[in-house]
Amino acid sequence: MPKHVPMIAFVALIAAALVAAACGDDNTKTASTASNASQASVDDLTARIQRNEQLFAAVTIGNVPLHDMDESIKAGTIEASFVPNVRTVVRLLALTNWSATLKADADALHGHAVDLLRALSDADVAAAKAPSEALHDGWHEFSDKLWGALAKDLPPDAGGVAPDDAEMTPAAAGTATSH
Numbered sequence: 001m002p003k004h005v006p007m008i009a010f011v012a013l014i015a016a017a018l019v020a021a022a023c024g025d026d027n028t029k030t031a032s033t034a035s036n037a038s039q040a041s042v043d044d045l046t047a048r049i050q051r052n053e054q055l056f057a058a059v060t061i062g063n064v065p066l067h068d069m070d071e072s073i074k075a076g077t078i079e080a081s082f083v084p085n086v087r088t089v090v091r092l093l094a095l096t097n098w099s100a101t102l103k104a105d106a107d108a109l110h111g112h113a114v115d116l117l118r119a120l121s122d123a124d125v126a127a128a129k130a131p132s133e134a135l136h137d138g139w140h141e142f143s144d145k146l147w148g149a150l151a152k153d154l155p156p157d158a159g160g161v162a163p164d165d166a167e168m169t170p171a172a173a174g175t176a177t178s179h
Contacts, residue, residue: 050097051150057096058146061089061139070136073128078120086117089135102146109138 064085072079093110112134119128154160 050099053096054098054102054146055150057092058143058150061092062143064089066136066139070132073125073132076125078123078125078128083117083120086113086120086135089113090117099149101149102142105138105142105145109135109142112138 066089069079069082069085073082090110090113093106093113096106098106112131115131116128116135119125119131148161151160
């Protein structure tokens with residue numbers, strides 16, 4: 001049995017108990033307050049789960065050697081690890097519950113990953129070049145946006161979003177950024 005099934009059953013049991021309590025006639029004000037607190041808790045839990053899914057996808061896809069794979073494909077070589085690596089990327093992009101601000105970009109990346117997976121499955125190096133580059137370059141852009149969304153509440157010195165270029169000191173503005 002998957003690990004998440006007992007948690008789902010537990011949450012469903014709590015939800016059923018709260019609904020039953022809210023439907024009671026003895027104290028409408030208390031039931032209404034409990035219902036509102038419950039909804040806030042559900043909303044907080046939903047947001048946390050979505051953030052955790054996005055964080056898991058960011059770390060996992062970030063560990064896939066997209067750069068090395070792209071360089072190898074550009075040089076005309078397809079290695080045996082490419083298909084399972086790209087399949088992992090395809091699955092994570094498809095299964096992650098992306099926030100509204102990230103969904104369109106994630107869908108575009110998913111399309112590049114699917115195109116790359118098809119070309120790799122056919123061992124077609126020429127057909128793999130464009131989607132490999134699009135996935136590699138697109139991931140850099142997307143991951144910057146993703147980490148910005150995930151770390152938006154952290155201060156810059158704790159891994160949060162760096163100040164805008166306009167707010168940077170002249171010395172900091174002259175340093176190169178890394179992908």
